[in-house]
Amino acid sequence: MKVVIGRRLGAAALALLFLAAPAAGHAAADPARDPGTVVSNEALPTSAEVAGASGSRQLTYWTEGPRGEAALSTGAVYLPNGTAPAGGWPVISWAHGTTGVGDDCAPALGFDVTSLTRDYVSAWLTRGYAVVATDYVGLGTEGVHAYLHGRSEGRAVIDMVRAAREVTPELSPAWVAVGHSQGGHAAMFAAHEATKYAPELDYRGAVATGTPANLEHLFPLGGPGFPNLGLNGLTAFAAYVVAGLQQARPDLPVDDYLTPRGLELVETAKSMCFLSLHKYAGPIGVGEIISRPLDNELFRSALRDYLAVPTTGYDRPVFIGHGLRDQTVPYPLGAKLAADLQLAGQPVTFRSYDAFHGSSVFEALPDTTAFVRSLFGTA
Template sequence: MSRLASRVIALVGVFVLTITGLVTASVAWAAPQPEAGTVLSTTDITDRRDAKVAGAGKVIAMTYLSEDPKGQLIPVRGTVMIPAKAPRPGGWRVLGYAHGTAGLGDQCTVTGRMGFEGRYDDWLGPWLKDGYVITATEYAGIGGPGVHAYLDGEVSGKNVLDSVRAARTVVAQQGGSTSSGYITSGASQGGHASLWSASLAGTYAPELTNVGGVASSPPVNIADYFQLLRPGVPPVAVPDYVTYFSYVMAGLKVARPDLDVDSYLTPLGRKVVEDAKTLCYPNQGRATRGMNVGQLIARPFDQGPLIPALREATGVPTSGYGAPMLVQQGTLDPVSFAPLTTQFVDEMRTDGADVDFRQAQAGHGLGAWAETEALQWSNAQQWPGR
């Protein structure tokens, strides 16, 4: 082979490699990026024991993408319940349901077994019978990668909104259609998540129409009373309060790994908080029976960075609500204190929120009547196409 021919072949090789590299780079650059709310998988569990709530025609377990505390998209589990009732003109309305405290561990899932012994029939059944698709998230870290950051409001709020996005895809896959309008609702931890969802709706999910939000017994301003905690205080055992405390501390450790939470805890406190990562609510309650929070604390919580970090992670915005809100509160609530909720609602109103605040002589669990009241309130709002 002549020297000229060798050079020609070499130049052709370089040209081919360059073009191949440019095409590969172009394809990589153009490849679609995963988006929040993308459905990764679905399973029809309608006939599975304990899956079906009264009024549901189909029940679909799903995995979808949503954010974790680091802002990364991860697989999150959830369940979509499609009504047996035919949709309204314009499609079924959507309820983004945020469940209450069940635990942080992977086995502490709730949404795929809401039909157990009819426990949710009185709570969520009326929504289904009225023609609402219900989408319920497990929250990031429960039954999926990572550890659940309990009461990290921004994460749970986005998890709820992404479940609404995902539910619309799931319903379409099943041959149905949904309205662009949705409402969120939840109690306790779910009330906290529902508030965050409503405050984020306009900026995080602007393609959807947030009709309103419902929050029952929401834990707001919890840093205000956690800052009173110190060694030996409180000195009495309050039923389930150690469980709640342990979940808050475990969630803070996930949300703020840079914070030395253990330095505020006694050896017993560290064990209880470590157990909270895996023990679901009933088991953690049994494991901590007879303990009091004061036993778990090694130094005052108002010293150092703990309270500012807790306030940042768990605090709820008082502004940003572009749709009406219904807040329900028990005056005898031993966990989410009525005076703190009243103060929070006053701040929301000062910041321009439209809040319907209703109180009842009740404790932390308001009962199924609260969801029935929420449904009536929801139907009175302005829905797209109405």
């Protein structure tokens, strides 16, 4: 615990020093804050270990925050058993699903992630891939995590590869983005700009399952009396998005659109991890937290900028998978994303599975394994 607390204080101090620096010291002018630069390399907490790893580390590194500023993220590096092949271990940059938006919810700091996540990361390790896993900006570092802010999450996924390679010589520059749920959203953004954002790396493609796409079309429908749609965790997810909007867009009058109950729930969401918040928010409907309709150009534009998954501009293959029984991110959202990509002539493969949200990532594993192997030329 002393190690974790010390690292948090150190990361917070570094962030505060950066915020106090003059404008001329922005990240672009200071190599010490270049994206992917490691500021801390420590032992991973036991609670963050996964089976099948022969070595693991906890990193803190520079990336980009939701306002375009230099910001710190934490993450983990897991190496598979055995000797690295010539050229180094091929890399999976894993983007995790929803854990929360507060520091206590960061997987690399020891947050008790689900066995599903542990088993999934282990599955890639046993297949001979190194796994690097970002926590995203604000989880374990200064500020509130801007949940589902696509640009900053995608860059954290890319910069995690840079950071891991800085301290781990066994890693190849060849890498693939893989994410599920929130992480599927992050992986899509990483896929969209990986080659131009990090040209020194060898980005091969991406896998995104259970991806919460097209939410920018749904959120503006919210307002007083919004019905209960029967979706698992909807109110908790909405509270996280609102908290993220407050972080990314302080110019927006977000609080003016929340009821007193909504203000309380969003404030609670900033420190409560997902399972606890899901239970806490269970009886509360989305219509009870919004005081007036969001269907205006101010919020429609802000939500597009914040949430919308790009449907053009991909230069490497992308695999999208979705469960037909998904009650968290309904199947039509993922199917529409895939259809829009296909209509735009993007290099996308889409598969559906007779599975729920959590189980779909494992149902897809045979297909995603074959897909990733083809990207690395080992099929």
